Amino acid sequence: MSNERILIIEDEADILSMVSLRLKSRGYEVCGAETGLVGLRLISECNPDLILLDLMLPELGGLDILRRVRSDKRYARIPVLIVSALGEESDVVVGLELGADDYLSKPFNMSVLVARVNALLRRACAEAIDNTHTSDSNSNKLSKVLIFGSLRVDTESYQVFISDKQIVLTGTEYRLLVALLTAKGRVLTRNQLIDAAIGNDAIVIDRTIDVHLASLRNKLGKMRDIIETVRGVGYRICQ
Ligand code: CA
Numbered sequence: 001m002s003n004e005r006i007l008i009i010e011d012e013a014d015i016l017s018m019v020s021l022r023l024k025s026r027g028y029e030v031c032g033a034e035t036g037l038v039g040l041r042l043i044s045e046c047n048p049d050l051i052l053l054d055l056m057l058p059e060l061g062g063l064d065i066l067r068r069v070r071s072d073k074r075y076a077r078i079p080v081l082i083v084s085a086l087g088e089e090s091d092v093v094v095g096l097e098l099g100a101d102d103y104l105s106k107p108f109n110m111s112v113l114v115a116r117v118n119a120l121l122r123r124a125c126a127e128a129i130d131n132t133h134t135s136d137s138n139s140n141k142l143s144k145v146l147i148f149g150s151l152r153v154d155t156e157s158y159q160v161f162i163s164d165k166q167i168v169l170t171g172t173e174y175r176l177l178v179a180l181l182t183a184k185g186r187v188l189t190r191n192q193l194i195d196a197a198i199g200n201d202a203i204v205i206d207r208t209i210d211v212h213l214a215s216l217r218n219k220l221g222k223m224r225d226i227i228e229t230v231r232g233v234g235y236r237i238c239q
Contacts, residue, residue, distance in 0.1 A: 004121055005029040007048035009039030009065065010083070011057050015106070019052065022110050023117065036060025040068065043075055050121055053100070055084045055091050063094055070099040079120040083108065089232030096189045096233070103187065103233070123184065146181045148237065151223055153178060162223055172197045173216040176209075180227060180237045189234040 006023055010016040011034050020030045031046035033039035036057040043051070043065075051069070055062035062082065069075045082095045082103035092103050101120055104113060146153040150163040158174060160167050169177065179188060179196035188196070190209050197212065213235060217224040228238045 003027055003029045004049040005031065005046060006050050006052060006117065007031045007033070007039070007042055007046050008052045009033045009036065009042075009057065009062065010052065010054045011035060012054075015083075018110070019113065022114060026114060028117075034058075036062070036065055040065055043069065043078075048078060049124070050079045050081065050117060052081050052083055052117070053095075055082060055088055055095065063091060063098065066095055066098050066100055077124070079124050081116055081120060083113075092233055093189045093191075096187055097191055101186060119185070146178065148181055148226060149223065151220070151226070153181060162221065167219050167221075169216065169219060170212075172212050173219065176212060176216055180235060183236065185237055187230050187234050187236045193235065 006028050008016055008019055008023075008030060010019070010032070013034065016032050016034060020032055023030050031042050031048065033042050037059040039053075039057070040060060042048075053062045053065060057065075062084075066080060066082075069078065069080065076099075079102075080100045082092060082100045083106060084092050084095075084103060085106045088105075092105075095103065101123075102116055104116060144154065144156050146155065152161045152164075153159075153174075154161075155178065160169055160174065160177065175197045176193055179193060190207075193209050193213075197209065213227060217227055220226065226238050228236050230236060
């Protein structure tokens with residue numbers, strides 16, 4: 001199997017060379033671009049398995065690149081990890097809603113970056129295998145039981161258990177929990193959670209999502225810390 005290829009679009013030369021070196025030392029092939037337009041061109045030339053995307057870029061911004069990637073069938077499934085400067089949270093939120101898979105804020109720890117890259121590539125690979133299986137059998141599209149440590153969610157009976165003791169959630173809390181578990185550690189923004197939570201019994205607007213999550217955490221008791229608040233951005237399940 002050939003090495004996985006990573007495209008880094010980053011205008012800070014120091015960061016670009018540091019990240020390239022580290023990823024190469026882990027066996028990845030790396031292409032680098034210092035402007036948005038070069039980055040866009042390299043997506044077709046270098047055919048990457050994953051894109052590391054800075055947001056503030058000369059010529060063409062990271063969000064514009066992301067928009068083009070996600071609207072192009074050939075590239076729509078490439079995992080995108082946003083690497084953004086502090087203070088760009090609102091852009092990060094837009095990026096996640098445009099379909100970025102994860103984000104990391106600068107300055108970052110290089111080992112954390114490598115871990116996130118590995119996790120995204122593993123997930124992309126698992127999803128590709130899943131898709132092959134579903135197209136084979138066309139059944140069992142969703143696993144019926146979601147398990148996270150001692151937490152168990154039966155998505156057929158809508159029941160939730162912690163260490164075999166049932167906990168009772170409202171419809172909104174249940175949908176939020178399932179959305180977070182299904183995202184497998186990916187950050188979900190408030191808007192994404194609102195989309196997931198809207199059901200017959202719920203009218204959910206912006207910050208009220210925080211109230212529902214606080215209540216869900218309370219009911220999770222000793223497992224409350226599995227839901228991590230990502231400040232200014234949203235929520236995720238701690239891996
Ligand atoms: Ca930049």
